[in-house]
Amino acid sequence: MTDTKFSAYRIHAHEDEFSAKLVTMQLDDLTAGDVVIEVAYSSINYKDALAATGRGKILRAPTLNGGIDMAGVVSQSSSPLFSQGDEVFSCAAGLSEFYDGGYAQIARLPANTLRKVPQGLSMRDTMAFGTAGITAAIAIQRMEENGQTKTNGPIVVTGASGGVGSFAVNMLSQTGYEVVASSGKEQTHEYLRQLGASDIIDRYSVGDKPPRPLEKGIWGGAVDTVGGDTLSWLNSTTKPWGNIACIGLASSIKLNTTVMPLILRGVSLLGINCMELPDSMLEHCWKRLATDLKPSQFDLIAPGSVSLEQLPSAFDAYMAGEVSGRTVVTIN
Ligand SMILES: NC(=O)c1ccc[n+]([C@@H]2O[C@H](COP(=O)([O-])OP(=O)(O)OC[C@H]3O[C@@H](n4cnc5c(N)ncnc54)[C@H](OP(=O)(O)O)[C@@H]3O)[C@@H](O)[C@H]2O)c1
Known part of the structure; x- marks a missing residue:
């Protein structure tokens, strides 16, 4: 050897x-x-x-x-x-x-x-999930632990056609959430609907102008892989007690926003880091990936x-x- x-x-x-x-x-x-x-x-x-x-x-x-x-x-x-x-x-x-x-x-x-x-998954499955899949599961777990409900309104997923985004759309929709996908690629709309998105919004219309500190509340919660102006906009448009899982920086590392949604709507900005997680949490999330969060459209993703x-x-x-x-x- x-x-x-x-x-x-x-x-x-x-x-x-x-x-x-x-x-x-x-x-x-x-x-x-x-x-x-x-x-x-x-x-x-x-x-x-x-x-x-x-x-x-x-x-x-x-x-x-x-x-x-x-x-x-x-x-x-x-x-x-x-x-x-x-x-x-x-x-x-x-x-x-x-x-x-x-x-x-x-x-x-x-x-x-x-x-x-894990039992119920193959070696290939673990790599089809990879870091993207476990991160989507951690985000959903953290949102639920922080009181996310299915009745608060739709969850918007940004960078929806990417790895983390695709899993988030499919996992949330199959567990009963209404999901809206934000994507920059028109050719992915059919794919995103097959993953369970009930509606699709254009990435370029999201955060295209600086939002007021509190815009009309639209989202029950959000899974954001994009950062920058998109995340500022999500903060201003998330409904009371919604959770925003902040995962990525595909657009920008910057965040220009105010504390108003946090202190007047109780919106929670949840930082998601898939590394250095307590082992019990990681074990739990992998179990969920092998059971209730195992994507119904795994082969499509x-x-x-x-x-x-x-x-x-x-x-x-x-x-x-x-x-x-x-x-x-x-x-x-
Ligand atoms: N926090 C963590 O622990 C953690 C773990 C994994 C990944 N991440 C981060 O999450 C993000 C997504 O990772 P991934 O592996 O899913 O990446 P990916 O498969 O490359 O997907 C990224 C998606 O983001 C969208 N996008 C690309 N460029 C953009 C831009 N300039 N502005 C807005 N949206 C853009 C595109 O989707 P649409 O065309 O559909 O908009 C793209 O498919 C990355 O920033 C990554 O570093 C963080």
Whole structure:
């Protein structure tokens, strides 16, 4: 195994230097870990595209294999938690940030970055969800814990045709919420209706002019993957006691708003971070992904896959916001 050569998509991002390409590696080239995995699948998230195009500073080391998600079979383990043959996966646990990631035929990882594939899901399912799926589930869980009701009005999902957005639309609608999807791609309208959106609004009409501190309340709650002016607008248009799950920055990291909706309507702005979550919460959300939140339209959201060889040309479309749903990467 030590001498075995394997392929990996390796990113070098250090000061002004940047490169990302397929290379040949050996086990001892990988970052340290007590579990060696033959990788079966990975996936593409917005964060992977930021890392692979050099558009975002994701790596916390000069050179790492890309891929924040990974699923595969344990081939060696010196951890008591995992044995040879176990099907494991890792999502948003520091891969491609601190450790070599899932875009490689072999991964070597610390045991605390891994989980066993939950009952009711396959290795491919865990990667079809990936960081996007668990994040959508965490958002819904947090909103419900904070008193979100189905009778407060529709939940609007922004960046709706993206990975997180697609799951949020489908999961919310199948659990009984009325869902309105905000999307910038007209060609996704039929797709979003199939996922359960009762209405679709144009991304470009959302937050196109600065909202007043309190606009007419429209939304029972919101799942926002976009940030910027869209999030300002959501804050002004969410009804009393609605929750806004703040997830992403596809439009902007900026937030220009007022406290008025928070103090006069009791609106809650819930920060969602899929990393560093208490393990009990993560376990609960993965159980929900295998049961009540398992998308009725899973195949529609993650229909196909790309190979490791096809990966280098897949990222630009993510940066351009052109992709719908999820892309699984088939590694072995
Ligand atoms: N907080 C967390 O823990 C966490 C976890 C996962 C992801 N995220 C963040 O959530 C966001 C979505 O991630 P993802 O993996 O779902 O990404 P994705 O699959 O690339 O989807 C992003 C979607 O956002 C919309 N969009 C793209 N550019 C936009 C722009 N300039 N203005 C407004 N909308 C735009 C597009 O959807 P439409 O065409 O339908 O509008 C696009 O498909 C990213 O910012 C990501 O970093 C955060």
